[in-house]
Amino acid sequence: MPNLKERVTSDITDALKKKETLRLDTVRLLKTEIMKFEMSGKSRKEAKDDDIISLIPRMIKQRYEAAELFRKGNREEMAEKEEAEIKILQDYLPPQLSNEELEKIVKETISQLGANDKSAMGKVMGAVMEKVKGQANGAAVKSVVIKILP
Numbered sequence: 001m002p003n004l005k006e007r008v009t010s011d012i013t014d015a016l017k018k019k020e021t022l023r024l025d026t027v028r029l030l031k032t033e034i035m036k037f038e039m040s041g042k043s044r045k046e047a048k049d050d051d052i053i054s055l056i057p058r059m060i061k062q063r064y065e066a067a068e069l070f071r072k073g074n075r076e077e078m079a080e081k082e083e084a085e086i087k088i089l090q091d092y093l094p095p096q097l098s099n100e101e102l103e104k105i106v107k108e109t110i111s112q113l114g115a116n117d118k119s120a121m122g123k124v125m126g127a128v129m130e131k132v133k134g135q136a137n138g139a140a141v142k143s144v145v146i147k148i149l150p
Helices: 004-018 021-039 049-072 076-090 099-113 118-131 138-148
Strands: none
Touching: 004 021, 004 049, 021 049, 021 076, 049 076, 099 118, 099 138, 118 138
């Protein structure tokens, strides 16, 4: 099975051949983000799957925010384009956790950390986000942590 970086590169070629403009543009943007990541810092580094998976939620969040702004400006076609890009980007993420699975992970993390009130929310959020990398977004994790933490 190819790694995520190789998949992105092959998907660009595939989208070019099939003349899928939206997919091509979106995957190219992802490739650009990967290259920025690799060039950041003092030395060049190779992006691993975990690194790429951590880039994608930020890109998705940007598109949600843009779609919301386009809707406020009565630009429905642009909002729909942003939402289509979100779907393309989500294809590169691992399968998302169900609410029940997420609750189980949050409960385990709370007991491991010995968290007993809302003041430990930051610690719990950090630990849970590390465990669910790319399998749940921050908003979903936050709502479950708030619900469970006494």
